[in-house]
Amino acid sequence: MPHADPKGVLTGVHFMDGDHAACEGAIAAGARFAAGYPITPSTEIVERFAARIPTVGGVFIQMEDELAASIAIAGAVWAGAKAFTVTSGPGFSLMMEHIGFAAMTETPCVFINVQRGGPSTGLPTLPAQADMMQARWGSHGDYEIIALCPNSPQECFDLAIRAFNLAEEFRVPVMFMMDEVVGHMTEKVVIPPAEQIQIYPRRHTRLPPGEYKPFEPGPDLVPDMVHAGEGYRFHVTGLTHDERGYPSMTVAAQDRLVKRLKAKITRAADRLACYETDGVEGADVVVVCYGITSRVALRAVHLARERGVKVGWLRLITVWPFPTKQLRALARQIKAFVVPELNLGQMVLEVERAAAGQAETISVPHAGGGVHDPEQILDAIMEVVR
Amino acid sequence: MPKGYVAINVERCKGCGFCVEFCPTHVLAMSSAFNSKGYHPPHVVNPDKCTGCDLCGMYCPDFAIYGWKAPESKNGAKRDAAR
Amino acid sequence: MNGGVGDPAELGPRPEAEIPPEACECAPENPVEQFLRTDRMPHIWCPGCGIGTTVNSFARALLEAKVDLDRVAVVSGIGCTGRVAGYVRLDSFHTTHGRAIPFATGLKLANPNLLVVVYSGDGDLFAIGGNHIIHAARRNLDIKVICVNNFVYGMTGGQVAPTTPVGATTTTTPYGCFEPAFNLPALMDAAGAVYVARWTSYHVRQLTRAMVDIFRKKGFCFIEVITPCPTLYQRKNRMGEGLDAMKYYKEKSKVRHGAPTSEVALTLDGDIIVGKFVDRERPEYMELMRSQLAAQLGDRYVEVEHLVCS
Ligand SMILES: Cc1ncc(C[n+]2csc(CCOP(=O)(O)OP(=O)(O)O)c2C)c(N)n1
Ligand code: SF4
Ligand code: SF4
Ligand code: SF4
Numbered sequence: 128m129p130h131a132d133p134k135g136v137l138t139g140v141h142f143m144d145g146d147h148a149a150c151e152g153a154i155a156a157g158a159r160f161a162a163g164y165p166i167t168p169s170t171e172i173v174e175r176f177a178a179r180i181p182t183v184g185g186v187f188i189q190m191e192d193e194l195a196a197s198i199a200i201a202g203a204v205w206a207g208a209k210a211f212t213v214t215s216g217p218g219f220s221l222m223m224e225h226i227g228f229a230a231m232t233e234t235p236c237v238f239i240n241v242q243r244g245g246p247s248t249g250l251p252t253l254p255a256q257a258d259m260m261q262a263r264w265g266s267h268g269d270y271e272i273i274a275l276c277p278n279s280p281q282e283c284f285d286l287a288i289r290a291f292n293l294a295e296e297f298r299v300p301v302m303f304m305m306d307e308v309v310g311h312m313t314e315k316v317v318i319p320p321a322e323q324i325q326i327y328p329r330r331h332t333r334l335p336p337g338e339y340k341p342f343e344p345g346p347d348l349v350p351d352m353v354h355a356g357e358g359y360r361f362h363v364t365g366l367t368h369d370e371r372g373y374p375s376m377t378v379a380a381q382d383r384l385v386k387r388l389k390a391k392i393t394r395a396a397d398r399l400a401c402y403e404t405d406g407v408e409g410a411d412v413v414v415v416c417y418g419i420t421s422r423v424a425l426r427a428v429h430l431a432r433e434r435g436v437k438v439g440w441l442r443l444i445t446v447w448p449f450p451t452k453q454l455r456a457l458a459r460q461i462k463a464f465v466v467p468e469l470n471l472g473q474m475v476l477e478v479e480r481a482a483a484g485q486a487e488t489i490s491v492p493h494a495g496g497g498v499h500d501p502e503q504i505l506d507a508i509m510e511v512v513r
Numbered sequence: 514m515p516k517g518y519v520a521i522n523v524e525r526c527k528g529c530g531f532c533v534e535f536c537p538t539h540v541l542a543m544s545s546a547f548n549s550k551g552y553h554p555p556h557v558v559n560p561d562k563c564t565g566c567d568l569c570g571m572y573c574p575d576f577a578i579y580g581w582k583a584p585e586s587k588n589g590a591k592r593d594a595a596r
Numbered sequence: 597m598n599g600g601v602g603d604p605a606e607l608g609p610r611p612e613a614e615i616p617p618e619a620c621e622c623a624p625e626n627p628v629e630q631f632l633r634t635d636r637m638p639h640i641w642c643p644g645c646g647i648g649t650t651v652n653s654f655a656r657a658l659l660e661a662k663v664d665l666d667r668v669a670v671v672s673g674i675g676c677t678g679r680v681a682g683y684v685r686l687d688s689f690h691t692t693h694g695r696a697i698p699f700a701t702g703l704k705l706a707n708p709n710l711l712v713v714v715y716s717g718d719g720d721l722f723a724i725g726g727n728h729i730i731h732a733a734r735r736n737l738d739i740k741v742i743c744v745n746n747f748v749y750g751m752t753g754g755q756v757a758p759t760t761p762v763g764a765t766t767t768t769t770p771y772g773c774f775e776p777a778f779n780l781p782a783l784m785d786a787a788g789a790v791y792v793a794r795w796t797s798y799h800v801r802q803l804t805r806a807m808v809d810i811f812r813k814k815g816f817c818f819i820e821v822i823t824p825c826p827t828l829y830q831r832k833n834r835m836g837e838g839l840d841a842m843k844y845y846k847e848k849s850k851v852r853h854g855a856p857t858s859e860v861a862l863t864l865d866g867d868i869i870v871g872k873f874v875d876r877e878r879p880e881y882m883e884l885m886r887s888q889l890a891a892q893l894g895d896r897y898v899e900v901e902h903l904v905c906s
Contacts, residue, residue, distance in 0.1 A: 129906060134898070159903040160706050162698075181889045184898035186705045191731040195698035198691060202671075202702025205689065206710065207904030210702065228692050328906050354904065355687040355703060356710050358666040362633070362682055364690035373636060374682060374690075520623060522613035527643035530839045535798075552643065560616065570626060571656065571800040574641060574648030574838075579613070579626040 129328055131155050131288075133321035135183045141316045145309040146171035148280040148316045149239060150179070152287025153211055155324055158237070159185030160210040162199035164192055164218055167251045168307040169241035172213045193218035197225035201234045205363065207329075207354040209291060211237035215307075216245040219258055219265075227266030228365050229300035230388060233342070233350060235329075237290045239303040241310040242418075242469075244495035254307035255495030256418055257470035262302040263447045269385050271392035273399065274302035274447035276417040280314045286444070292327035293399070297391060298349050304446060306469065308419040308498060336360065341372040342384075348391035392448055400450035403442045406432070410439030412511050413457060414465045415478050417443040419498055424467050427504035436512050446474065454481035463511040467491035467504045487511065517565015517582045519557060525577035528552035532569035532578050538562040541569065541578075631655040633685050640679060644838020646797035646823025647677055647744055651684070653800050654715070654742070657807030668711045671700040673720035676750035676825075680715040694724030697732045700739050706903040708882055711740070711811060718745040718820075719757040722778055726758070733787035733816045735881045740810045741818045743780065746825035754828030761864040765832045779861040781873050784818040791817035792857065792874035797824065798845035799870060806872065815880045822868060833864075 135154040143151075150172045153161070159180065163173035177187040185208075190196040193214055200210035214222060219240045229236055242258050244250025262274045273293050277286045287303060294301040332339050332351035341361045344350050350370075353359040366374040367381045392399070405428070407413055412431075416424040421442040431438045441457070443450070458464070463486050466475035472490040479488040491507045493499050519540060526548060533541045533555050540563045544556040555578065557563070563580060570579030615623045628651065641647050658665065665686060672681035674693035681688040691699040696714045704712045714721075721729050721743050732739060748766050749755040755768040758778045765772055781792045791813050795803040803821060810817035824830060824841030835841060845868060852860075853871040860869040879887075889897045 157905050159900070159905070160702065162702060181893055182896045182898055184900035185903055186885075188701065188705060190698060190701070191727050194695060195701070195728055195731075198695045199698045199702035199705075201691075202689075202699040202704075203706035203903065204702075206703045206706035207902060208706040209905045210706070224692055225695070326906075354707070355669040355689075356667055356707055360666075360685050360687060362688045362690070364682060365692060366690065373633070518616055518619040518623065520613040520615040520619075520626070522626075525638055527638075529644040529837070531644075531649070531842060534839055534842070550638075557616070567627075568800070570628070571652045571804070572649055572842075573652065574645055574797075575638065576626060576628050576632060576648065576652070577613075579628070581622070581624050583619075584622045 128325040131321040131324035131326050132157060136321040136324060137318050138320045139318055141318060142313060143280055143316050144171070144311050144313045145277065145280040145283040145305060146241065146311065147175050148283040149287045149303065149305065150175040151318060152284040153237065153291065154179060154183060155284070155318070156288040156291035157209045157326055158211050158291060159183070160200065160203035160208040161187050161212065162190050162196040162210070163213045164190055164196050166215045166218045168243055168310050169213045169215045169239065171310070172239060172241070193221035194225070197222035197238070198228065200236050201225065201229055201232070204234050204236050205355055211239060213239040213241070215241050215243045216249060216258060217247070219261065223265040226272065226300050227268060227270060230266070230270040230272060231365050232363050233298035234300065235294040235298050237294055237301050237303055239305065242304065242306040250496045252307065253496040254419060254498065255469045256306055256420065257473065257495055259304065259446060259470065259473045262304055269389060271389050272300055272302055272447060273297065273392065273445065274304050276304045276443060276446045277309060278418050278421045278442065279309065280312060280316045283309065284316050284318060288324060292325070295327040295329060296349070297395070298330065298352065299392060302447070304418065306418050340370045342368060343370040344387060344391070348387050348394065396448045396450070397452065399445050399448055400453055401445040402450060402453070403444060405440040407439035407441055407457065409437060411437045411462045412465055412508050413439040413441050413461050414467065414504065414508065415441050415443065415454070416467055417446055417474065420467050420469055423499045423501055424504050426501040427508065430501060430505045431508045434509070436508060438508055443474070449477045449481065451477070451481040454478060455483060455485070458482040458485035461486050463487035463489055465489045465491060465504065465507045465511065467493070467499050467507070469493045469495045469498065515561050515563050515583060517563045517580050519563050519569060519578060519580040521554060521556070522577045523548045523554040525575050526552055526554035527575050528554065529574060531572040531574065535572050536569055537566065538564060627659060628652050628655040631658065631684055631686070633683055636683055639683055641676060642827045644824060644826040645676070646746070646838065646841070647680065649797040649800065650742070650744055650803065650821050650823060651680060653804040653807055657804045657811060660804065661808045661811040663711055663811055667709060668713065669703055671696045671703065671712060671714050673716040673725060674751065675717035675720045677715065677717035677744040678720060678751070694720055695728065696720065697725055697728040697739070697741070701732060701737055704737060704739055705882070708738070709902060714739055714741045716743065717750065718743055718747070718759045718780070719749045722780065723758045730783070730787040733784055733789045733818070736788055736790060736815045736878050737881045738814055739816060741816070742807070743818065743820050744823050745780065745820050746823050746829055748825055748829045750825050750828055754832055761862060763864045764829070767832070777862070779857065780820045781860050782857040785857040785874050788816065788878065789818045789874060790815035790876050790878050793872040794820040794822070794860065794870050796822040796845035796849060796868060796870060798842050798849065815878060
């Protein structure tokens, strides 16, 4: 893989918050276009991009709303750029149609959602993790996305690069699911030299115009791309289409396309699975967590261990596709999963599905606006082993 | 000798009549025949009046007709010879 | 929309035009042909629908303006008019309902070398997409907007649109439309468009001319084209076929170049004021952005023409 363009990489040791780090990650990943609409607690990302990008060589535009922002990035991608948009709950809701459009048209792009309390305007300045299902299922129809969930400013940087790389590799919209605490927490962020940052290049076809079919998949089920202005005279539509990109309103065309859009991600699920564990081997209970909650949960895990409980910690980094197979294997070895999250029970449904009755699954919900008290998670752990 | 010609793609025609109505020299008329989709296409009734102005082509919403100007005399002579 | 046309692949070989035998040697191809995805013909538009007529002007204007066709990108929203993107043999994007303009915004900003043409319906551009079009005009983004106005929502079956004249019947105003309509040229003028014109599908030559004008002009340009929708608008309002609408346009159109846009509002059966209403100069968005950033950042400003990634 080629490495990052040094122009965009602020190599060095920094003290910055998650929002700023995510912005630097996007720039390091090669993003040269962002469109946004201000919304707390995500705005710092676009503010930083607006300040930084003219000195790197790129464009930021504040659009008139999130519908506009979320499709302006698709336009920029088809012109050749790497692009992303940034938002939080209410704006994320407005973007749903264009997540589906990006999935259907296989437009590689990144949607950053710094989650806040909902529903509706909810808690603008306070955290939640309640858009996790929306990220997966929010647009209509059957489709797949990839979602990543950082738990520190350092990871906001590192994973943002991974988000862009995965978007390019799979030609899929990638959801970057931060939360208010991770976004606003300031920590040390180490930005490596550009040559140590690997970049997945645009999958541009090598075929000449006459031979190229815009939606003909390669062996990995992902088609190669072209950009406007290159002489290919290609067509892109959100309608069900054939390999030429032409609308095709048949059951067969729908079956072929929608199944491929799903399979290109699900077939790679093992490779996409990404999580961090601590003390999972030989554990009776495993706490499954992600984002800011993973940090609180680690504290609860330590407290439980002090009380002699064999408890493991598993932090999801790739949240979608969900690592079903890996958790199912784990379920056979343990008594229970404990799933704390800043919502009333979202990813716990996936954990339960993966456990398939092999291990008990306990939800530790939190309505958002703050983080769990580690004692709440500890209580749930102790309850299971009692 | 006509100053222009008109070509009709009968199968594309949907019988709207724009070409017949707006041909400035009344070259065309709607035919009573049907195409395979059941529309009446136009046909040429006054070929000699065609100027090749292509207004029919500009009006046709189905890209089914167009006109062009006859080439200058040299080719014209050749064409007459071919007749 | 004309029903019953399925997968283009099922339609078999395309029929050829019947060329008079004596003219075979000198017969050129239909000039529109090279701009069409002929493997997708026939199109879905109804008999007598005016959308196809506007495409003829578009094709001829591209030829006349001598633009490099590889540089043209057509962006449509959703609707009968939105299907234009799928029929033209150019880089073309059929986006989501109402969002052609913001898609075009991203496309243009990432590659300013493109000639970006937004081709869409009045409902798409001014109802669901109304917010976007006024902002694109305000910014004076260098895109060319061709708005096909048939006074209703065609694709969904003839519902009321923001352009439906008071008194017209539509499927969602069964007792007559009482909502005042937008005067599109006035709206575009007020929002800052540098070129605003209105023609009808009867005015094929003038429309072609206007398109040539906007392909050559920098900034946000807008052309409204009044077209027949015989299947829905005409039928519901007992206005006859497409051809009757065309004759009506011929009879009722008054050319008034430079007319104040406040005076060009349309009514159910009144005159149709057509012409070029606005043609002015204002700095274009990218120019403004670049000069501002260069002034503020000096040497630190990195100007990149095309944001293409590796
Ligand atoms: C978000 C969304 N809402 C509604 C629709 C349904 N819809 C498709 S086209 C259309 C109206 C099109 O009207 P107009 O833009 O005037 O175009 P026309 O069909 O008349 O050319 C509507 C409401 C849609 N596709 N997407
Ligand atoms: S080319 Fe002109 S004169 Fe000839 S048929 Fe067409 S409209 Fe009539
Ligand atoms: S204008 Fe075209 S579609 Fe209409 S009648 Fe003439 S050839 Fe047929
Ligand atoms: S605009 Fe009206 S006439 Fe044209 S295709 Fe749509 S429904 Fe048919």
